[in-house]
Amino acid sequence: MTFSKKLVILDRDGVINVDSDAFIKSPDEWIAIPGSLEAIARLNQAGYRVVVASNQSGIGRGLFDMAALNAMHAKMQRAAAAVGGRIDAVFFCPHTADDQCECRKPKPGLLKMIMDRFEIDPSATPVVGDALRDLQAGAVLGFDLHLVLTGKGAKTLAAGGLPEGTKVHEDLKHFALDYLAERDE
Numbered sequence: 001m002t003f004s005k006k007l008v009i010l011d012r013d014g015v016i017n018v019d020s021d022a023f024i025k026s027p028d029e030w031i032a033i034p035g036s037l038e039a040i041a042r043l044n045q046a047g048y049r050v051v052v053a054s055n056q057s058g059i060g061r062g063l064f065d066m067a068a069l070n071a072m073h074a075k076m077q078r079a080a081a082a083v084g085g086r087i088d089a090v091f092f093c094p095h096t097a098d099d100q101c102e103c104r105k106p107k108p109g110l111l112k113m114i115m116d117r118f119e120i121d122p123s124a125t126p127v128v129g130d131a132l133r134d135l136q137a138g139a140v141l142g143f144d145l146h147l148v149l150t151g152k153g154a155k156t157l158a159a160g161g162l163p164e165g166t167k168v169h170e171d172l173k174h175f176a177l178d179y180l181a182e183r184d185e
């Protein structure tokens with residue numbers, strides 16, 4: 001059976017939208033990074049489905065509830081659609097570190113769920129994040145790793161210790177340009 005397994009997995013905060021140490025708790029606080037939604041649209045046009053894998057411990061901490069998270073994601077989808085983009089699914093971990101779950105990155109649980117759901121080959125699937133834990137989660141399963149320098153990305157790069165083979169891009173826009181150009185897409 002052959003069908004498109006072209007998929008890109010994105011962290012959310014610091015990759016698609018502006019991050020905050022005080023958490024993104026409401027749709028009003030959800031602000032797209034310039035060019036990120038256009039990058040998603042460009043990936044879609046090249047035949048890639050885009051999904052999000054995001055730690056959202058603000059839920060477990062009681063900083064916001066599921067209704068607020070759903071409202072943020074509705075805003076994200078509307079904003080993406082306004083520039084011709086689409087996010088196929090949002091996988092999130094609502095737990096705190098104390099919960100010791102299997103889905104909070106750097107644990108690979110969210111990415112494993114995506115792998116199984118979309119039946120993809122991790123070595124041919126990019127994971128894009130701004131934090132070391134995004135890359136560590138991907139490294140466990142052999143994903144193609146990409147760091148963007150938005151959000152926590154510049155600090156992450158400066159701290160060093162990136163998993164072997166991690167590629168670095170200025171932002172999501174440049175990830176999309178670089179990734180598609182390498183493949184003549």
Ligand SMILES: [Mg+2]
Pocket residue numbers: 011012013014015019129130131151
């Ligand atoms: Mg992030």
Ligand SMILES: [Zn+2]
Pocket residue numbers: 093094095101102103104
């Ligand atoms: Zn979890």
